[in-house]
Amino acid sequence: MPLKSRHLLGLEGVPKEDIQLILDTATTFREVLERPIKKVPTLQGKTIVNLFYENSTRTRISFELAEKRLSADSINFAVSSSSVSKGESFKDTIRNIEAMKVDMVVVRHSAAGAPLFLTQICDANIINAGDGIHEHPTQALLDMYSIREKLRKLEGLKVCIVGDIAHSRVALSNIYGLMTMGAEISVCGPLTMIPRYIEDLGVKVIHDIDEAIQENDVLNVLRIQLERKAREYFPSIREYAKYFGITEERLEKNGKDILILHPGPINRGVELSSGVADGLNQIILQQVTNGVAIRMAVLYLLGTLK
Amino acid sequence: MKIILKNINVIHPEQKINVKNVDILLTDGIISKIGKLSKEELNDAEVIDLTDKIVVPGFFDMHVHLREPGREDEETVITGCNSAANGGFTGIACMPNTEPAIDSAEVVEFIRKHASNHLVEIQVIAAATLGRKGEVISPMAELQEAGAVAFSDDGAAIKTAGILKRTLEYSKMFNLPIIEHCEDESLAGGAMNEGINSTMLGLPPIPSIAEDLIVMRDIIVSEYTGGKIHIAHISTKKAVEMVREAKKKGLNVTAEVTPHHFSLSDDAVKTYDTNTKMNPPLRTKKDVEEILKSLKDGTIDCIASDHAPHSLEEKEAEFEHAPNGIIGLETLIGLALTELYHKKILTLEEIIEKISINPRKILNLPIPNFSEGAEANFTILDLNEIWTVDLNRSKSKSKNSPFDKRLLTGKAVAVINKKRMFYQDKFINL
Numbered sequence: 001m002p003l004k005s006r007h008l009l010g011l012e013g014v015p016k017e018d019i020q021l022i023l024d025t026a027t028t029f030r031e032v033l034e035r036p037i038k039k040v041p042t043l044q045g046k047t048i049v050n051l052f053y054e055n056s057t058r059t060r061i062s063f064e065l066a067e068k069r070l071s072a073d074s075i076n077f078a079v080s081s082s083s084v085s086k087g088e089s090f091k092d093t094i095r096n097i098e099a100m101k102v103d104m105v106v107v108r109h110s111a112a113g114a115p116l117f118l119t120q121i122c123d124a125n126i127i128n129a130g131d132g133i134h135e136h137p138t139q140a141l142l143d144m145y146s147i148r149e150k151l152r153k154l155e156g157l158k159v160c161i162v163g164d165i166a167h168s169r170v171a172l173s174n175i176y177g178l179m180t181m182g183a184e185i186s187v188c189g190p191l192t193m194i195p196r197y198i199e200d201l202g203v204k205v206i207h208d209i210d211e212a213i214q215e216n217d218v219l220n221v222l223r224i225q226l227e228r229k230a231r232e233y234f235p236s237i238r239e240y241a242k243y244f245g246i247t248e249e250r251l252e253k254n255g256k257d258i259l260i261l262h263p264g265p266i267n268r269g270v271e272l273s274s275g276v277a278d279g280l281n282q283i284i285l286q287q288v289t290n291g292v293a294i295r296m297a298v299l300y301l302l303g304t305l306k
Numbered sequence: 307m308k309i310i311l312k313n314i315n316v317i318h319p320e321q322k323i324n325v326k327n328v329d330i331l332l333t334d335g336i337i338s339k340i341g342k343l344s345k346e347e348l349n350d351a352e353v354i355d356l357t358d359k360i361v362v363p364g365f366f367d368m369h370v371h372l373r374e375p376g377r378e379d380e381e382t383v384i385t386g387c388n389s390a391a392n393g394g395f396t397g398i399a400c401m402p403n404t405e406p407a408i409d410s411a412e413v414v415e416f417i418r419k420h421a422s423n424h425l426v427e428i429q430v431i432a433a434a435t436l437g438r439k440g441e442v443i444s445p446m447a448e449l450q451e452a453g454a455v456a457f458s459d460d461g462a463a464i465k466t467a468g469i470l471k472r473t474l475e476y477s478k479m480f481n482l483p484i485i486e487h488c489e490d491e492s493l494a495g496g497a498m499n500e501g502i503n504s505t506m507l508g509l510p511p512i513p514s515i516a517e518d519l520i521v522m523r524d525i526i527v528s529e530y531t532g533g534k535i536h537i538a539h540i541s542t543k544k545a546v547e548m549v550r551e552a553k554k555k556g557l558n559v560t561a562e563v564t565p566h567h568f569s570l571s572d573d574a575v576k577t578y579d580t581n582t583k584m585n586p587p588l589r590t591k592k593d594v595e596e597i598l599k600s601l602k603d604g605t606i607d608c609i610a611s612d613h614a615p616h617s618l619e620e621k622e623a624e625f626e627h628a629p630n631g632i633i634g635l636e637t638l639i640g641l642a643l644t645e646l647y648h649k650k651i652l653t654l655e656e657i658i659e660k661i662s663i664n665p666r667k668i669l670n671l672p673i674p675n676f677s678e679g680a681e682a683n684f685t686i687l688d689l690n691e692i693w694t695v696d697l698n699r700s701k702s703k704s705k706n707s708p709f710d711k712r713l714l715t716g717k718a719v720a721v722i723n724k725k726r727m728f729y730q731d732k733f734i735n736l
Contacts, residue, residue, distance in 0.1 A: 012506065089619060089622065089623065090622075090623060090624060091622050091623075109624065110626075111624030111625060111626040112508035112509050112578070112625065112626065113507065113508075113509070113578030113624065113625045114624050116577075116578050117578060131508065132508050132509070132626065133508040133509075133510070134507060134508025134509075135508065169508060172505075172506070195504075195505040196500055196501070196505070196511075196513075197501055197502040198505055200502045200505075201502070201505070201506070
C-alpha cells in the first residue's frame, strides 16, 4: 500500500494508515541498521539533495546517513542564511537545483511554508526537515516510533509536550501525529510560550510541571533554545529550571514511572537536571538511531512511489 | 466635441438625483443637458448607447501607494493613474511612503505635476513627520500650500502619543486630517493575524490588539486636541466598536476599510500565498462579520484599496520574508458590488457614498456636480456584468493580488473627468 501523498510536508492531515505504514517500514529498516552490512540497494540511482537553509548538524547527518544506507546519491546544499540576505532568491536556487535533475529534496528552512512553496516550483518529492516554527514531521515520527517501541502502543496514551511550544516545529508535528494515532495530548510551559488558541486543536494546556508528570504516560521535553529570541519569553534560566525543569526530586515526589523523550541536544540543568539526563541517555540515543530508520522509511516510501 | 450618453440611469445621492433612462449631452466635457434630448440636440454628436448602465459621481480611492519616486519598477504616477481609470476611479490620493518620503513641497509638486494631464485627479497625502520617522512634524503649512490634502506616516503609526498630539494640533489649523495606520510597534512584526491559523501554519503572529491599542490612543488624542483623525484600513472587531463609540460621542473620527478586509479572512493564508500577506493582516471571520455590519451602520465611512504594488521577485519569496500588500485599484469596485451590493449588505446609494462622496468629504475636496454647466466627473457602472479578474490585463505595473481569476459581478465600464473619457480600453479627449 503506497503513501497518499508524494511529499512529506507535515503530519497535519496525514492519515493514520500512512503514519502506521511509515512506522512499520521503519521497523524493518531498524533491523537493517543492526546488521553487519547496513546498506540496502533500494534507492540506487536516485539523487537526493539536502537543502539546508538553517544550521542543523543532527537532522542533516541523520538524513544523509539514511540516504547512504539506501544507496541513494546525496548532495548537501547548505545556505548559511535565508534568501533575503543572500542575493539569490529561494526560487532561483530551487530552479538551479532542479536543473541538476534531482529526484528528492530534503529541505530545512527558517520560514514556515517553504517546503510547500518548493512543491509548487519543482517536480521532486519534497521532504520537510523543519520549516520555521511550523512542522518537523520526521522528528515527530521518530518520537512516535520511540514511544511505540517502549510502550508498545500509541492509542490511548497520554503525552505531554513540555517547553517552548510557541517556537517549536517539533510540538506541532507531535500534536498532529499523536492525535491521529489516538493519543491524548497536553502541552506544558510558561504561558508566554504557549501559542494562543492551541486548545482549538484539541490540546490541553497545563502550566504546572508536577501536574504534567502526574497526569501523563509520556513527557516529550523540548530543548529551550537559549540562543534564540525564545530567551525573551521567560524571566531567567534559573526561574525556568526551577518551575519547569524536570529533576530527580520531582520525578520521585510524583512517584511515577514515566517515559521521557528529548529531541536533543539537552540543556543540562535547564529543562532536564543532569541526573535525569544521564538516566535518559539510553532512550535519547535510541531516538537518534530510530531517527535514521524513520528517515530511511520516509525516503524509501516516497522514493519508490510510482 | 459633443457626446451623448444614451439611455442611461443617473444616481447622485448627495444631489438627490435618481433618474432612469435619460440621455446626457456633454459638450467638450461639460454637462449640457441631462434628460430627453430633441432631434436637433442629437445632431452631429457622437452617441454612446449605455442602456442599463448607471452614471454616478466619479469614484475616489483615498488610499493608494504609487511607488514614484523611488520604486518606479513597481508603479509610477502614470501607471497608477491608468490603473485607477481602468478600475473606475476619477480620483485617487497617494500615500507618502515613497523614497524619498513626501515630506517636502517639492515632492508634492513633483507628483501633482506628473499627473496634471491625466484624466485621473491625483491628490497627495504628505508625511506627518519628517521622513516618516516619527520624530519631527513635517512642514504642514508648506505642504498644504503645495496641495497636500492630509498627513500620514502610513506603513506605520505615528510613533509616539506626544508626536501624534502635536501633528493633530498643528494640522487642525488647516482642517486637514491625520490618516493613521494603526499598529503598536511593540506588538508588530509578525506575518499574519494571531489565531488558530497562525498557530497551525507556524507563522509569526500579529495580535489584533496591536491595531486596537493605537485606534484607542488615536481616538483619545483626537478627542483631546479636537484634531481630525482618519483610521486607515480598519480590520478588527474591537477597533470598529471603538470607532462606533467615538462617532456616537460626535468625535472627529472617520474610518476606511479595504475590499480584502471585507471579503477575505485569515483562512485565505492557508496556502502560504504571499498575495494574502498584508498589513493589517487578514483577520478572522468574526472580524469580517463586524466590518460588514459597520459598513451598513455607517461606522465605516469609506472603502479604499490600499493599492500596494510589489514586484514579482519580492512577492515570490518565503511568506515571512515577502513584503506586505496587494494591488487593488482594479478590483475594488467589482468586489464592492459583488460582496456588498449583490449580497444586499449595502444599497447602491450607500456604495456611492463610501467610494465617492465620503472620501472627498474627509479630504475637503469638492464633490462632483451633476448640474448643467458643470464639468463631468463620472464613473459609469454596469452592475450586472459578470467578469473574471485577469491580472495580465491590469494597467498596474505590479501583479500582486489574491483575486486573480476571481469571478465578480459588476464593474465600471467607463470614467469621465477633466474633459477626457476612458472607455473600451482607450482614453478619448472630449
